[in-house]
Amino acid sequence: MAKKISRKELLKKDDAFIAAAGQSVQWAQHNRSKIIAASVAGVVLVLGTWGVFEYLQMRDHHASEAFQEAMQVMETEVIAEADRAEDAQGPLFDTEKEKWAAALTAFKKVQEVGGSSGVGALARFYIGSLEAKLENKDVALEIFGALAESLSVSDELYFLAKERQAYLFEDLGKSDQALAAFAALARDKNHFYADYAGLHQARLLQKQGEAEKARNVLERLQKDFPESSLKDDIEVRLKKLTKADADVGQAQAAEAKSN
Numbered sequence: 001m002a003k004k005i006s007r008k009e010l011l012k013k014d015d016a017f018i019a020a021a022g023q024s025v026q027w028a029q030h031n032r033s034k035i036i037a038a039s040v041a042g043v044v045l046v047l048g049t050w051g052v053f054e055y056l057q058m059r060d061h062h063a064s065e066a067f068q069e070a071m072q073v074m075e076t077e078v079i080a081e082a083d084r085a086e087d088a089q090g091p092l093f094d095t096e097k098e099k100w101a102a103a104l105t106a107f108k109k110v111q112e113v114g115g116s117s118g119v120g121a122l123a124r125f126y127i128g129s130l131e132a133k134l135e136n137k138d139v140a141l142e143i144f145g146a147l148a149e150s151l152s153v154s155d156e157l158y159f160l161a162k163e164r165q166a167y168l169f170e171d172l173g174k175s176d177q178a179l180a181a182f183a184a185l186a187r188d189k190n191h192f193y194a195d196y197a198g199l200h201q202a203r204l205l206q207k208q209g210e211a212e213k214a215r216n217v218l219e220r221l222q223k224d225f226p227e228s229s230l231k232d233d234i235e236v237r238l239k240k241l242t243k244a245d246a247d248v249g250q251a252q253a254a255e256a257k258s259n
Contacts, residue, residue: 063114067123070106073099074126097134104130121147121157128161132168141168159185159192166200179204186217195225199233206241215241 078093093099107126114120128143144165151158166181182204185197198221205214218238225231 060114060117060119063110063117063119063123066106066110066113067119070103070110070123070126073106074103100130100133104134116150121151125157125161125164128164132164137168137172141165141172144168153188153191156192159197163197166197170204175204175208179208189224195221195228195230195234199230199237202234202237206237211241 073091076091076093076099078096078099080094081092091099091102093102104127107123107130110123111120111127114123124143124147128140128147131137131143132140144161148158148161148165151161162181162185166178166185169175169178169181179201182197182201185191186194186201188194191197198217202214202217202221205211205217215238218234218241221228221234222231222238225234228234
């Protein structure tokens with residue numbers, strides 16, 4: 001089984017998204033002669049297409065630069081003005097909230113430049129995360145929902161968007177929507193981190209008092225992901241459910257006996 005990329009590692013793989021955004025440009029460069037040789041009648045169309053490719057290449061370049069600048073803001077250490085060195089340079093922030101607000105502005109610039117490219121999509125993810133940090137949770141929900149709808153379900157960023165959406169639903173007390181979001185991720189065992197989503201699906205089902213449904217999900221996870229890095233967590237939760245059932249059974253037996 002191929003080694004899965006952790007969510008933390010995925011967010012560090014910005015270059016992968018940037019590279020994907022430029023694949024069409026690379027294809028055109030490698031096949032320039034084929035395109036030109038296709039037909040003389042298509043010269044105008046070819047030149048028009050190359051204009052699009054040049055635009056995309058330039059856009060991706062500017063978006064990548066803007067993305068790196070936004071990440072620098074995101075990673076800036078927060079230091080109170082009284083504690084800063086006299087020669088301190090670069091963006092300086094007194095509080096995390098100030099830094100998040102500045103990073104939000106920076107990532108919105110990335111989105112404007114990047115558009116629908118991979119860099120633009122990743123920027124939208126960070127925008128949603130920062131809106132949530134700034135307590136604009138309804139706005140963040142809309143961003144993550146729209147982002148997920150724009151991506152293939154096989155895209156790792158789709159998982160991250162749906163995961164954040166699920167957590168926000170739960171945080172806002174919308175447990176049914178949170179459960180639906182995790183269930184969507186866990187539905188196909190080939191989805192990125194379907195075992196992780198399934199474990200949270202079982203957690204929410206148990207929280208809602210649906211012990212039998214939770215057990216079914218956990219047993220399916222054991223069957224579908226025997227080598228999962230979460231197998232110990234799955235087993236522990238199953239044991240707790242079994243113990244809870246046993247305790248209920250004993251209590252019911254004792255009550256029946258007393259009657």
